[in-house]
Structure formats: C-alpha cells, structure tokens
Amino acid sequence: MMRYQDPALPVAERVDDLLARMSLDEKIGQMTQAERLESDEADVTAYRLGSVLSGGGSVPEPNAPKTWADMYDGLQRAALRTPLGIPILYGVDAVHGHGNVVGATVFPHNIGLGATRDPGLVREIGAAVAREVTGTGITWNFAPCLGVVRNPRWGRTYESFGELSELPVVMTSYIAGLQGPRVGPPPSVMATAKHYIGDGGTDDGDDQGDTRLSEAELRVLHLPPFLAALRLGVGSIMISLSAWNGVKVHGHRYLITDVLKNELGFTGIVVSDWNGLDEIFGRDEFTGEEVRAAINAGIDMVMVPERWRQFIDVLREEVKAGRVPMSRIDDANRRILTKKFEQGLFEHPLTDRSYLELIGSDEHRALARRAVAASQVVLKNEAGLLPLAPGARRIFVAGRAADDIGMQCGGWTISWQGSPGAITDGTTILEGVRAAAGPDATVVHDAGGAGIDSSFDVAIAVVGEEPYAEDEGDLPGDMGLEACDLETIARLREAGVPVVVVLVSGRPLDIAAELPGWDAFVAAWLPGTEGDGVADVLFGAVPASGRLPVTWMRSTDQLPINDGDGQVPLFPYGYGLSLDSGES
Structure with a gap:
C-alpha cells in the first residue's frame, strides 16, 4: 500500500504523497472537468480526468x-483504472432538488425559500437533497446560488434568495444541510457557493453582464453571503460569468486569489462556470491567453464541457513555456485532491445504493410540501376571501399553470431550460385544490376558463411564466402577464364570481394595472413538484406566513427598485398578509 492509499494517515500527508507521484499530465487531468455527453469511460482513463459533470438535461437513458447510479459507477471505475487510481468528482446542478432526475423531489426555487424566512427549513432541504443526490453516487452539487438579485429582469432571479444580502446570508444553512458539519463521506455532498461575485447586480439585470460598483459597495452588498459560506466550510466556489467594472471575473486575479484565497483564506476548490474561459476576453474560442489568465487568476477546476481535450493541450504548453507556474498547478491539485480524500472517495468510490429508495420518497415530498406552503406570499385578500372554506362549494380552476408540473417547477428541471407538461412525478396545484376542497366540493377545471358562470362560489386562476433558465430568461422589455393569461382572468371576472389569482413565476411581474380587478392575489413563486402546498395555504390548512424576498415594482419604469432606495413600490420588501388578520 502506498502512503496516499492509507486512510489512517492525515489528509495533508496523503495529498503530499500522491502529488509527488503525479506527472504533469496527471495533474492537468485533475484540473479538467468534462461534460458526460462529450466524454466516455475510456476518456476518463486515458486523460486522467479529475471531474465529469452533467449539465442541465444531460441525463442517461x-x-x-x-x-444514474450505474452511469456514475461506470465512470468511477474508469477513473480507478488509471495508474494512480484517483477517483473523479462528479458534478451536477441539483439547484432545487436533484432536478435532472425523473422522480426526484423538486423543492421550491430559492426565491420561494427566501420568502419562507426559515433557515432551519432550508437546512432540512439541503440534507434531503444530499440524500437524493447520494442515491445516484454523485458527490458534488453546484448549489446554492448566493447572488443578491437587484433587478428582476435578471433571468436567474429565482435562483437568488433575495435582494438584500441578509437573506442569502441566513440561507447558507442550505450548505450545512448539504455537506453536514464539513465536507465528508456520503451522505455529505460538497456544496458550491455561486457565483462569485456580483452576478445578481449587473446593469439592467443582464445575465453575464457587468456589475458596476465600487469595491466598497461590492463588499457590502455581494460579499456577505460568501463570507457566511466560508464560515460553514463550503467545499467549492464557482466563479461568475459576469464582469466587475468591465473585467470578467474568470480572469480576475485580485478577486479570486488576493481576496478569496489569500485575504479570506478559502482552501477549497475554485471552479469555473460553463465555458467560462470563453468569457474572459469575449471570444468564441479560448487560446493560451485565456487559459493562462484563468489559471493564474486562481481557478483550480476548469469546466470545459466540450473542448476539454484542447484545454489539456493548451494548459500543458502554457506550463512548459513557464507562463503558468508549477506552483499554481500544484496548488490547484492540492485543493482538488484534498476534497476527494475528505469525501472518502479513495476508500468508497462507488454508489451507496441504500440511498436510492429515498429519491422522491414520501418523507422528502412531505418536506417539500411544507416548504411550498411556507413560501406562499398573500399580497391581496379583499373581504377576507382567503382562506377558502372546504365543503359543499363550487370552485372553478383555470390558468395554464393550474395542472402543469413543468410550469410549477420552472427551469433546471429534467432539462436545462425546463418545459411545460408532465415532465416528472408530483402533485399539480389543481390536484392539491381538489384534495383540499374535500369530497363535498365541486371542482371544475378548464385552462382557458371556458364554462365559468355565476353558479360558482369562487374562481382560482393559476397563471404565470413558462420555464426558463439563465440568460434565456432575461426580460429586457415587457414584464407583464401573457395575453392568454389576461384573457383567462378576464373571462373569470366576467362571470361575476370572486377571483383568486395565483402567480407561478420566478420573479415579480408587472401586474399593478390588473390588480384592482383581482379579489385575492398570491405569489406562489416556482413551488416544484408538491403543488398541494399551495392549496394548503389557499384553504387554510397552513397559515400564510411568506414574506416578499424582493421589492415588487409598480411598473417596469421603476426598475431597478430595492428596499431603501426611496421609491414607492406596489409591495415593499418583507410584505405579506396573514390570512387570520389580513395584516402584514
């Protein structure tokens, strides 16, 4: 047995021993992360790859x-066939549950969790996600997003816990749930605090845009969540694709090495974002200049999903030419290998299949339902319409999102962008309403509102955004409801019955002009697979307790609008009605 293979030795000694045995090619391989669709088991062995990932929608069949577990074990066995037998880290975006996997529990997106104001609940969710991810063998999760959203035009608004750093700071409890007390063996899953730094504050909410702030402002507004993550021992930090004052963060040595590593003492893995090398100088292809800039800036693991072979060749040449020092290569490898040893991957590299049965389990779905209910924010409740009383009532349910798991879940669900439809297992909001209304109620559903008349006691319109992710969800123009949603609500109103509007969305929308015609209004955010949690609040089984994690604008003319900026919003940050009193 070689010293690095001895689990009785301290991790640092094992790392030193292994590093001394590694060739340059093995070290560069450890710094390379390839997409599973662009690599195979033979590649993992031949190129000594350090990591493989599944991007959104990259799934086995x-x-x-x-x-998933079979796929992971096959790739891990390929890594073990290398001369030194160094296992891979497999990464996945389990950003609101193990969302790539059909049948997994999908929790509310972060904006909804921010509305709960409940870090204990979020810690429980992190632990549940870790168990489900562990069931597929995976040990690295690219979550949570700790960006502080300052403009809802940003396509990643729903990935943020809120507009003030206080919310992402307390919701770093997700890291404690995911990892446990420290990065360790399963069911601990290594968390990733992302995206360092400032990606929620770009001009006009432009994803991958430019955050223009002084350093003092950047530190006050956008750094605190990362400081909280460091205190919890977060294992990795992902760099933002955005820029700070015109300089892309992926090549920013001051922010990555001087601040994050040296000043703040981060000893974990700094990982790039998807094709982040391409962002440094705004080119379509990376060259030695981009590779040199990224590695010398302090990035340890480079996510080069498709062009990973080119990256290996280019980095090798940069090192041989002396433009990237071996000290930087060794530092990156020390960080990567340390986490592999801490996770126990050398002793137990394959999937612990005892966790498979927990994926989509009743226990986890009950937790998700509780989180959905806690995330509902009641913003209007005329004449005490809510909560609705179960019993012998006639209830009409309409809207595109009423009976649609895909719309409930939003992006990062089964595919990168997500999609409407019955894409995975769960309970729709309509199904939740039917159950909550009870056997004596008559619940009629038509997505467009056809068939509504004055005989109904109440109408529920479940409307909102179709799924999207990242820059595909940026909204530089109109932010109102779609015409079909407005037509559905108008049809319900024409029947003369009270109308409850439930908005399924990843951000506030421009609804001020329509709001006077709605009797009740509930922000449901993107609740995930357990739509019965929405019905729990509508029917009073769970008291309404959610509070706005962002300021709700009166119109897009106000954007950006944030707490304390002197503007008068439609609903302020922290607003939410309690149904028993009707007061915030």
Missing part, C-alpha cells in the same frame, strides 16, 4: 435513479 432511461432517466431513472438506478440508471
């Missing part, structure tokens, strides 16, 4: 938990 059939897309089922056991198939």
